[in-house]
Amino acid sequence: MTGRADLRLGISDVAPVVSCGSFSTRAVVGEHLPITATVFREGHDAVAANVVFTPPGEEPSAAPLLRMTKFGPEPDRWTATVVPDREGLWTYQVEAWDDPLSTWHHDVEVKVEAGQGPEELANDLESGARLLEEVAAAAPEEHREALTGAATALRDQSLELTARIAPALSPTLQQVLHDHPVRRLVTGSQRHELWVDRSRALYGSWYEFFPRSEGPVVGGAPTHGTFAQAAERLPAIAEMGFDVVYLPPIHPVGKVNRKGKNNTLVAQADDVGSPWAIGSDEGGHDAVHPQLGTLDDFKAFVGRTRELGMEVALDLALQAAPDHPWVTSHPEWFTTKPDGTIAYAENPPKKYQDIYPINFDNDPEGIYAEVLRVVRHWMDAGVRVFRVDNPHTKPLNFWHWLIWEVKKTDPDVLFLAEAFTRPAMMHQLARIGFTQSYTYFTWRTERWELEEYGRELAENAHYMRPNFFVNTPDILHETLQVGGPPMFKIRAVLASMMSPTWGVYSGYELFEHVGLRPGSEEYLDTEKFQLRPRDWAAAEASGRSLAPYLRRLNEIRRAHPALQQLRTLRFHPIDNPNLLCFSKTDPGSDDCVLVVVSLNSTYTQIGTTALDMPALGLDWSDGFSVTDDITGAHYDWGQANYVELDPYREPAHVFTVHRSLSASHPPH
Template identity: 80%
Template sequence: MTGRPDLRLGISDVAPVVSCGSFSARAVVGEHLPITATVFREGHDAVAADVVWRSPGQDGTPQLRRMARYGQEPDRWLTTVVPDREGLWTFTVEAWSDPLATWHHAVEVKIAAGQGAGELANDLEEGARLLDRVAADGPEEHRDAVAAAAAALRDESLELTTRVAPAFAPALQQVLHDHPVRELVTASPTYEVWVDRPRALYGSWYEFFPRSEGSVVGGQATHGTFATAVDRLPAIADMGFDVVYLPPIHPIGRVNRKGRNNTLTPEPDDVGSPWAIGAEEGGHDAVHPQLGTLDDFKGFVWRAGELGMEVALDLALQAAPDHPWVREHPEWFTTKADGSIAYAENPPKKYQDIYPINFDNDPDGIYAEVLRVVRHWISCGVRIFRVDNPHTKPLNFWHWLIWEVKKTDPDVLFLAEAFTRPAMMHQLARIGFTQSYTYFTWRTERWELEEYGRELAANSHYMRPNFFVNTPDILHESLQFGGPPMFKIRAVLAAMMSPTWGVYSGFELFEHVAVRPGSEEYLDSEKYQLRPRDWAGAEAAGRSLSGYLRRLNEVRRQHPALQQLRTLHFHPVDNPNLLCFSKTDPGSSDAVVVVVNLSSRHTQIGTTALDLPALGLDWHERFSVTDELTGAHYDWGQFNYVELDPYREPAHVFSIAFPRPVQFPPAVG
């Protein structure tokens, strides 16, 4: 026998639920989380539903939240919960028979059909008995009113309409709604929601290499340190970034070290790739001596915090051939037939300077060592890890590691750098990764952006995107050939569409030259060499996008709507080179409408056809909008003329001044 025979009433399609409840859904503190279910029963009697929402801990206080019907389906129900602290919350949907609603409907219909008090004698008594139950069990302040309504139903000296009037009065109906008679209560399974701190959903990331922040002496770059890199932090904070992400900061292997532009024949002074981790100076728990000491790193983290930012550290589980692990634990790697250790390959690419770890050899030892390393950096003030290539490691390892860390440090976040197949990316999110890199970099056409945006919003209950416009590995052709306007376009798209976005340093200087035609690798890639930049000179010469990035991040902080994912909604435009979307925040009644010119070469003209009900408005209403990038004001409605010149300003970011209080429709995917 299958199914649950104890389900007296029908409950199905509960959301948010991940993999039939195998994994926790996700939310952040303060987020408005919709919970939905299909609830139904046999016959014509009324049914209702509640959500039992329980806070973390064994003694978590349950909250009973009444659900309401929504949407076009008559049996679909909704309520919204707002978690107020981190940890593992749970919820259960309870369906129940609503005899008060059944009685109310039956009496209304019979009176409308002309039936008199004699024909309704049983109905009136049944209603009085139901009210007696509410008076006995409900709050004391309403007992007299409920009892009086029951007495009126029994008073045969009154006209029929007078007898039922107290029970039908709106004030009493509200009391009965808040304190119903629940019969045949049927509970769904209990589902989990892991609630993170807000940074798990919203933030602006900036990636840079501290080693490139040294001085230039006689035209020669010198190796930067944490002490010199600290000087870069105020400018990053001034651009409005919340997270400073550092590539690996550990000793770099000397065996098979790569030279400039990934050459196999390095010069003696070549610094190598930071992802070739480990040398005689130490491994994953050590700091590269040329960057400074562990105390210098802690000072860097402290200074970032003082400026309102936090540091994300790269967690790359691989080893250079001279990593201490190779000498002390050769069983952690794969040995080839000739006895040598296999280096990393992604044919036709070869990574001779990196040994991948074989997690099937001594998993207990590897698991324990990685957990030790992660906790070491947590003790140094790191609360965010950007995980390199997690899709090349076992899923069960990540599931164990992430939740083992969260047992003691629930505020630690993990970003999956997994540019891989969709199934793997989604499963990494399901098992515990806080955020994920995405395919945003390769989505450039309107239909691609709309399709991908809808997919991410629909899966926002477990997968949170981080839209990086570029990375040390990815210089998309749109940036190579689109000119400065394209840098603005991609920045607006990333910063406005996704609550979390990021840039790799050099983006603000319009760096766009690839190592060769058809490649997405940078020429003179910072992965293999020092790359000092003249930030002040570029700013003075007007060749910097830093002010534009600052304004985008300011707008994001000022508008809670832009800190949301599930409310992303696309609107039609009659020009395929124009993209229009909106975001709303139910907690603040904030709404933003964005229109972007996707062409970096030509002015685009079009007319929007806004879905006004998605913004809480009626189709005919007018409202005022302010462009947060230019300060211009417009009077808008459903249809609006738009003209965007990419060389002047390729986008509108409109905040809405509503003509009246609004309530946004629920964002339920």
């Protein structure tokens, strides 16, 4: 026999729950999390339910009563919304209980409607009086007089029947009874865990750049940048509205088997190599590349980032160059081939002769301890966000241990999984503790793909939070190679409006689009293997920069709580497959944003919406007004609306929805 036989009342399908409760559900501080369950019982007596929502370090018995309400087309489905107010490990449990007050209320009403008199209702009236006295004995003092008065009225045979019942059924007293119910046969579900992160876990705008490319060009040749020089770039990044500055590895780069420009096998004297080939005689994962500066210089960079309202995310890449100190001190941490050489990384046809993968099975205790030491070293230097390189190539149980070991002492530390891998692995990494995940957004270009993927992410928002990067040093999608500046706008709108967290790799604002070769997603002259200085000032002065547009998108995101949500993403029909229409709402306010974006960067697209009005908080026949947050234009809208988007003028509408129609706005 399986299941719980001790459940007096029926409770099933509690949600959200991750892997039957094997892992914690996720939320962030201030997020509205709906808890749902199916609650039922035998017979016809009333059943009710509540959620026991317990903060970290507190006992469930101290939690206030949070009653659930019925919702949806199914008669036994119940819901309540919880809003955590601090970080840490919360718990939640659904309780079902016999509700004698509701049963009594229903029975009295139907019997009176059936014409029964005081004699036939004598037992019902006395039962009601006793229930009210039971509530009065435990209720706050300010309610006791009303409760006992209603009980007295029920017993007063000198009054007409309606007068005897009226005090007990008054709206004021019914609210008191709702807040202080009589609960019998209380039955609890399994208690589930909810890990609550700080808000940056759900919402933020990321900007990736290589500090080493920020050095001056001398005599026509780039020079290796320092943290001090890279810090000069920070105000421009902050001006664009980004919250997180993501840095590739900042450690010494291996000298043995160093790769040359565009991943060539033989490096020239001036080649800087891949920062992901970590370690040399200058140090390993706990060291700073000497050409970037010192640890103190890095701390100063972190401090400057914070002064500008941003924070640093540091790459955590658990691999080693052939001359990494670990190779000498701990050769057992790597895989030795039959010929005695250490195996380098391969992903056929790609070969990474400059990188040795770590073998976590040879000395797990030693490797675990060393990685935790390295992570805490950078935490001490001010890093609270780690972008983890290729976590899907390391053991899941290792990540589960590392992440929660860190969160025991530092719950504000976040981990982003850079795992472009199979769906099962990507989802499991999120379940075991990764705060965010890279996604398949880069390769979702058709409307049906975007809608399908958006729904999947919204449905799994209780454990998997996406980070929509429009490009990375590894990925220059074909649409950006051939779509021109309008496509750069389109992808930026899609990423920043669909996902509460999105990211841009440096150079996107300059429309960098040249691939290594036809069919390749690699950049020509990729920054992974060489310095790539950029003339930001010249681009801005000539108007050939997307920076103002990115700044506007981030301003819109900050102004709208709805755009900082994932669970409320909804798609709306529109009769042109080259147009995508979606909305987001904020459960904590009236904020609602409606987006219509063209997916075609070449031709003007027209279409007519068929909006899901209830998803916007409106009735089907309502009119409303919208303001385009990009252009400032105003329109009066309803369910069906004509849309025309020219990609060379503006490929998207980002509308603030005003639910009361303003007749002064011109029709669209």
